[in-house]
Amino acid sequence: MGKLPFGPVIAASLSGPGSSLQFADHQRRDQPEAGSLDAAHFLLVVAERAVLHSVQRAGHRPSRCVVLAEQQQLLERAGADPVKPPAASLPPEQIHGLLQRIAPDLARYGLTGVSRLEADFAPVLEAMEARGLPLDVPAWRQVLAEAEGRAAAARTRLGASVGTDLTGNPNLEPGERGRILAWFQAEGYPIQSTSKHALGGLDHPAAKALLDWREAAKLTSTYEGYLDRLAGGRIFGRFQGLGAASGRMSCGHPNLQNIPARLRPCVRAPEGRVLVSADYSGCELRIVAALSRDEALIEALLEADFHSAVARRLFNQPVSKTENPELRHQAKGINFGLLYGMGAKSLGQDLGISTSEARALMDRYFEGFPRLAQWRKEALEAPKQQGFLRTRLGRRLAVDRQRDIGPLALNFPVQGGGADLIKRAAVRVEQGLAKAGLDGQLVNMIHDELLLEASAPDGQAVAELVKGEMITAGAELFKEVPMAVDAAVSANWAH
DNA sequence: TGCTGGCCGGAC
DNA sequence: AAACGTCCGGCCAGCA
Numbered sequence: 001m002g003k004l005p006f007g008p009v010i011a012a013s014l015s016g017p018g019s020s021l022q023f024a025d026h027q028r029r030d031q032p033e034a035g036s037l038d039a040a041h042f043l044l045v046v047a048e049r050a051v052l053h054s055v056q057r058a059g060h061r062p063s064r065c066v067v068l069a070e071q072q073q074l075l076e077r078a079g080a081d082p083v084k085p086p087a088a089s090l091p092p093e094q095i096h097g098l099l100q101r102i103a104p105d106l107a108r109y110g111l112t113g114v115s116r117l118e119a120d121f122a123p124v125l126e127a128m129e130a131r132g133l134p135l136d137v138p139a140w141r142q143v144l145a146e147a148e149g150r151a152a153a154a155r156t157r158l159g160a161s162v163g164t165d166l167t168g169n170p171n172l173e174p175g176e177r178g179r180i181l182a183w184f185q186a187e188g189y190p191i192q193s194t195s196k197h198a199l200g201g202l203d204h205p206a207a208k209a210l211l212d213w214r215e216a217a218k219l220t221s222t223y224e225g226y227l228d229r230l231a232g233g234r235i236f237g238r239f240q241g242l243g244a245a246s247g248r249m250s251c252g253h254p255n256l257q258n259i260p261a262r263l264r265p266c267v268r269a270p271e272g273r274v275l276v277s278a279d280y281s282g283c284e285l286r287i288v289a290a291l292s293r294d295e296a297l298i299e300a301l302l303e304a305d306f307h308s309a310v311a312r313r314l315f316n317q318p319v320s321k322t323e324n325p326e327l328r329h330q331a332k333g334i335n336f337g338l339l340y341g342m343g344a345k346s347l348g349q350d351l352g353i354s355t356s357e358a359r360a361l362m363d364r365y366f367e368g369f370p371r372l373a374q375w376r377k378e379a380l381e382a383p384k385q386q387g388f389l390r391t392r393l394g395r396r397l398a399v400d401r402q403r404d405i406g407p408l409a410l411n412f413p414v415q416g417g418g419a420d421l422i423k424r425a426a427v428r429v430e431q432g433l434a435k436a437g438l439d440g441q442l443v444n445m446i447h448d449e450l451l452l453e454a455s456a457p458d459g460q461a462v463a464e465l466v467k468g469e470m471i472t473a474g475a476e477l478f479k480e481v482p483m484a485v486d487a488a489v490s491a492n493w494a495h
Numbered sequence: 496t497g498c499t500g501g502c503c504g505g506a507c
Numbered sequence: 508a509a510a511c512g513t514c515c516g517g518c519c520a521g522c523a
Contacts, residue, residue: 175518177502195503218504221517244513248507255515258506284507340511350511380510406510415512418507447507447513 113394114420118241121423124430125241125249128442132234133256134453136268136492137227143263144220151216154209161206172206174213223263226254233270239445246412247395247419248447257446267451267493274459276440277495278466278487279449280421280474282306284339287417290478291392292375296368298481307332313368314361334365338372339414341407376410383409391416393477417477422448425473432469438462451493459489 103112159170162183172183180194184202191198196214199207229235235254243250251257259267269275280286285306289297300309311319311331319327333351336342342350348358366373383389383405389397389412397412399405426442429450433440440454440462450470454462467487474483488494 177519193502214503218517222505222515243515246513248513250514252515255506258504258515260505337511340513342511343509345509346511404510407512408510410510411512415507419513449507 109396110390110394111396114247114391114396117393117420117423117427120427122241124426124442125239125445127430128426128445129236129239131441131443131453132231132236133267133443133451134234134270134273135226135230136266137230137233139268140223140227140263140266143266144224147216147219151213151220154213154216158206158209158213161204161209174210174217180210219260219263223259229254244419245397246415247391247397248415249419249445256444261495264493264495269453269491272456274454274456274489274491275443275493276452276454276459276463276466276487276489277449277493278452278463278470278485280418280470281484281486283421283448283474283483284414284418285335286474286481286483287414287421287478288338288372288375290480291413291417292369292372293480294369294371294375297372301481307335310335310365310368314364330361334362339411341410379413380406380409389413389416391420393417393420395420418448421473421477421483422450424477425470426450428469428473429466432465433462436461436465438465440465454489463487463489 155170155174158172158174159168162170162172164170172179174180177194181191184191184194184199184204184207187204189202189204191202194210196211199211226235235256237251237256238253240250240252249257267275282301285297286301289301296313297310300306300313303309305320305328308319308321308328308331311317311324311327314331315324315327317324317327319325319331321328330351333347337347337350344359344362345355347362348355351358351361353361366376383399384401387398387401389399389405389409391413395416397416399408422445426445429442429452438454438461439458440452442450443453444451450466452462452466464487467485470485471483474481
């Protein structure tokens with residue numbers, strides 16, 4: 001496993017003496033640069049230097065500001081000489097020292113908890129990034145080769161359906177969205193887009209061929225390139241600890257967080273080692289339940305099949321995966337929509353029912369979970385007064401009071417809370433493994449899942465430790481609802 | 496040629 | 508009253 005050229009960096013670039021800034025929160029890129037930032041009285045906490053610069057260009061001089069620059073960002077910013085690290089690295093203790101110096105400000109803004117978390121998490125993430133993900137290259141190639149075959153076959157079928165030119169190519173190339181849309185409309189199909197949803201509703205061989213082609217071509221076009229980035233059989237992504245406005249991480253070059261299910265089994269531990277995958281089951285729903293303290297919701301979450309339990313409460317009928325499954329399906333639709341601040345219109349489209357039916361369903365749902373309904377009301381009101389959103393830990397996101405932020409106000413505390421949770425869990429796992437002396441290391445994180453590589457003999461113990469720490473992290477942050485974790489030990493990344 | 500925005504789809 | 512969240516990346520189309 002390679003070593004990165006330098007460690008976690010605290011970039012403290014501020015004008016004036018005594019300006020030391022470090023760490024944490026996130027400013028949305030699409031936020032207005034001025035207006036929401038009241039310079040003198042605002043502790044500016046940014047993820048990227050670029051944001052800070054734009055703020056300064058706008059004439060703001062925050063008295064305190066904090067930037068957590070990750071090493072890859074710094075490499076990119078170094079521009080002409082990307083090898084030379086632009087700043088000295090700081091060990092974790094010094095991060096905490098810096099945090100202590102600005103502790104009064106952090107406390108004043110209620111940022112003590114997140115700042116600690118992000119500071120603890122930064123070195124964990126960096127170590128993970130440096131390890132990379134072990135790939136079974138022949139298996140990966142094999143999946144792509146099969147996809148290539150499917151793409152070619154689908155293209156042939158498309159040609160058979162829409163006709164071919166002199167060279168045998170389809171008259172309608174699968175990438176031409178505009179022409180595809182026009183072609184189907186001319187055929188009398190009233191579609192508005194060429195999305196999977198629209199095309200999937202069509203009973204036409206050309207539509208089927210197009211969808212098959214797209215699915216297969218996506219695999220080959222996107223994931224062939226991963227093999228060019230291999231080093232020692234491992235693939236290295238660049239993680240941004242605060243990549244998303246919600247506080248979630250992001251990953252790119254390449255993205256290791258959206259590897260499709262059919263390629264995940266090709267992520268494989270080297271000989272003599274195993275992969276340990278552990279994911280929270282339904283963690284965002286549990287967070288909603290914890291935040292709202294809705295007894296009925298909590299009760300349903302304690303049952304074996306949550307969606308069925310909700311459906312039984314909604315419809316007063318026996319429901320399981322086999323009995324009245326359509327009711328379970330409806331309950332599941334609302335349960336997820338809930339997390340995104342979905343409206344009746346979208347829910348109806350999702351479930352294939354009318355908007356008014358969907359509205360009635362939602363009304364009934366909130367009657368069954370009254371404290372949940374109350375929490376939503378409060379969640380929608382708070383940012384209008386305060387101008388920002390918060391997670392329970394204190395992570396905050398500035399919002400524009402003028403704009404309608406409905407769905408965001410409902411989603412941020414949940415998605416952001418999930419980010420707090422997994423980061424806390426990762427820190428606990430790292431500490432727990434060190435203390436137990438087990439051979440296990442984080443190699444990937446995907447929002448509610450931890451992926452570790454371990455020695456084969458330690459695999460089972462690592463899995464149990466990880467599961468325990470994830471549950472404990474849940475108890476720390478969301479004590480109202482126990483978290484559930486599924487953990488598995490396997491040679492490859494499988495679910 | 497390179498950039499950008501829109502569309503589309505993978506993950507959660 | 509109404510409100511579908513967060514990313515990354517590939518391809519196409521339009522523009523300079």
